[in-house]
């Protein structure tokens with residue numbers, strides 16, 4: 056048995072915002088799985104902002120994608136055929152071999168998925184890497200206390216929407232910023248106290264004023280997903296001993312010229328602020344504690360998650376590009392096949 060699989064390759068390194076022509080759809084024929092190997096058919100794949108960084112040829116915490124090679128990223132799939140004692144036909148598996156419909160593996164890097172009753176694609180979002188990012192970044196670094204004010208940028212995305220809800224569970228007042236009225240309405244519906252549609256406040260001064268109005272008692276924890284004017288506004292609004300959790304800086308990911316740094320960094324001194332960045336892998340060994348918390352919160356109806364779904368491998372680049380135009384509410388996913 057051979058199987059045809061389509062995949063998305065990097066055609067060229069993007070300059071600025073990626074273009075559809077930076078991606079190439081190609082077809083390959085996979086051989087029969089050999090001794091010790093499995094054939095996996097992907098059913099869901101994730102697109103994530105960090106993948107933009109991997110399109111740049113530079114040294115980073117993950118190696119760059121190579122031109123002409125398929126892209127990589129988290130995916131959920133099912134075992135179609137197995138010659139490996141650790142996997143049985145029909146098993147659901149998590150891998151880093153997204154951006155393709157199917158692949159052969161010797162089992163290395165494949166994780167059998169116990170879904171705990173959640174839909175499998177949740178392990179690409181709220182119960183997966185973005186979920187762990189939100190949980191670890193907020194609780195381990197931000198350390199919010201009940202009664203404090205937490206400001207979250209990129210609040211309606213995969214990471215941000217969970218940060219908002221965890222902060223509410225911890226008894227905080229939450230201010231969220233997002234790029235549309237529909238996103239702000241959704242955030243309100245899941246308990247966010249104040250919302251800022253940052254597109255209605257296009258200048259730095261307007262965003263600063265909007266945050267001051269939304270957080271009149273100041274901000275104790277800022278969960279940074281965006282950078283740029285959001286960071287300037289947050290620095291201005293922070294309270295004494297505030298914490299800034301630097302998770303992402305998406306407003307600069309497609310810049311061709313470096314953004315100027317925040318002019319009001321002196322707030323870090325006067326207000327004794329702590330600014331700390333992190334990569335989610337820092338919290339990998341805490342995954343069981345994260346899953347336990349998440350399970351309890353879901354069971355108690357305290358967490359809601361949203362997904363935006365594109366269909367078919369050919370639409371994976373479109374899904375990826377939507378991350379930079381705000382075309383996703385909650386987790387952006389691509390559905391590749393049926394479970």
Ligand code: NDP
Nearest residue numbers: 104212213214233234280302303304305306333334335381
């Ligand atoms: P999201 O689901 O939040 O999708 C990205 C969102 O970013 C878009 O929907 C858009 O929403 C917003 N956005 C895009 N461009 C801009 C811009 N110029 N200014 C303001 N907002 C913008 O993605 P994730 O939840 O997966 O990731 C959120 C952040 O967390 C990213 O910065 C990512 O890099 C980071 N991250 C960091 C990790 C780590 O280990 N440190 C791990 C995972 C994610 P809107 O409509 O509101 O503009």
